[in-house]
Amino acid sequence: MRTITLKTAKAIAADWHGGQWSALYAFASGGVLNGAQEPRCLSEITNELNNTNLAAKQRRRLERLKEFINHQILENGKSTQ
DSSP: OOOOOHHHHHHHHHHHHSSSTTHHHHHHHHHOOOTTHHHHHHHHHHHHHTTOOOOOOHHHHHHHHHHHHHHHHTTTOOOOO
């Protein structure tokens, strides 16, 4: 599976953030992942994926965002800008 683009990742994060103080909101706004945000973003995504009422399309979008963030982590904190 091909990794999504930064633009797509930011759009998904914008759809799923939990408010202006959430890590996904910060990522959606700035497009930057730092070491402190990465685990918080993954935690927010995991919490949403644990929702059993999630439609298949929503689940796929969240899984793609999770994959994008994990890819960024593997690249040793490389900026997503």
